[in-house]
Amino acid sequence: MLKYFQDDAPILYFLLNEGGVVLSINKYCRKLLGANIVGDNFEELLVDFQQSFTLEKYIHKSDTHHLLHLNIPNSLPRSYLFTFRRVNDAILVFGKSDAEELELLRSELLRANQELNNLTRSLQKKNAQLAHLNSVKNQFLGMATHDLRKPISVILTYTEFLLDETSEQLNSEHTGFLNKIENSALFMKRLVNDFLDVSAIEAGHFNLNITQVNPAEILEKSLVSARIPASKKRVDLDVKIQTGLSQIPVDADKIEQVMSNLIGNAIEHAPLGTTVCVALQETENKILFSVEDRGDGMSREAIKKIFSPFSRSSSTKTGSEKSTGLGLTISRKIIDAHQGKIVAESEEGRGTCFIVYLNKK
Incomplete structure (x- = not known):
């Protein structure tokens, strides 16, 4: 009988010791699982989804068939009906296929696959709808902000004219009104420019004009507007x-925008009478640009969100300056487009440092 199981039958046969270690297997089992399973623990051959298998429990139910799943090398797990019987100091385990159970599993798999296909089609449809809505949003945002530029420019021009030409004829209160108008218009101009940049980036219209440029020249231009x-x-x-410094292949205007943004951001967070450190240096493969302030600094949680759109850092702007919350997001997208890297390092109470890495080639 044992010889029949060991040599010819398409039935799984295992001989285990009391500890569950495989001592012997039949030919069909060896073909299915490999001869190297002898010496392994039987439990290790199973895919136990519910983590409920214990050999002792199944031995006590020797007249019951148990549906178990075998881990088949280089294939999916297979399900068999097993019986366990104790014979002297050994344990005999027999496994056979259950056609009804296999058909049920096949039906379940087909149904699950159909549901997955339906969900995939639904997800693709929703993604297409979202992509269309995002495109419409970017188009509307670009048109709206573009149309706002002209009236803002007019407000700034006439406000500057009134401040220059009539400052001696106006009292301090009226001059203060004009200064507030000018500051609000400047903030609105920055807001419009940031929205235009974001809409262009998201719409895929973010083109770089790459030329070989000395990074020191870019920084000097950025410092001109920062000194005021x-x-x-x-x-x-x-x-x-x-x-x-070596010349590097970048879009000079875009990198100047990043440098100006980071320097301006540091000035806004710097306490009165302190110093903002700006550095530009070269390594073997990179150009490093860094800006460091002595402001309040940020927590680790705030640092993780600092490059997200409309994020607000936990540190306070010492002059109560307004911002759009988009500057750092745009800066990161510009640096990413150059295959560079921008990181922020900060410690609460000790300030923040931004470092930009640009490739030399």
Whole structure:
């Protein structure tokens, strides 16, 4: 009888010791699982989805068939009906296929596959709808912000004219009104420009004009516009530029936008009378641009969100300056488009440092 099971029958046969270790298997079992399972624990051959298998429990139910799943090498698990019987100091385990159970499993798999296909089609349809809505949103945002540029420019132009030409004829209260109008218009101009940048990036119209440029020249342009707000807040700019920097392939205007944004951001968070450190240096493969302030700093949680759209850092702007919450998002997208990297390092109470890595080739 045992010889029949061991040699010819398409039935699984295992001989186990009391600890559940496989001592012997039949030919069909060896073909299915491999001869190297001898010496393994029987439990290790199973795919126990419910983590409920114990050999002792099944031995006590020797007249019952148990549906178990075998882990088949290089294939999907297969289900068999097993019986367990104790013979002297050994345990005999027999397994056979159950056609009815296999058909049930096949039906379940087909139904699950059909449901998955339906969900996939539904998801693709919703993704297409979202992509269309996002495109419409970007188009509307671009048109709206573009149309806002002209009236904002008119407000700024006439406000500057009134401040320059009539400052001696106006009292301090009226001059203050004009300054508030100018500051609000400048903020609105930055807001419009940021929205236009974001809509262009999301619409896939973010094209780079790559040329070979000396990064020191880009930084010098950025510092020109940064020195005025720094002077108003009595913030010193400590600039260190390594001599003999290599030229790098970048879009000069976009990188100037990043540098101006980071320097301006540092000035806004710097306490009055402190120093903002700006550095530009070269390594073997990279150009490193860094900006560091002595502001409140940020927590680790805030740092994780700092490049997200409309995020607000936990640190306070010392001059109560307004911002769109898009500057750092745009900066990161610009650096990503250059295959570079931008990181933020901060410690609460000790300030924040932004570092930009740009490739030399």
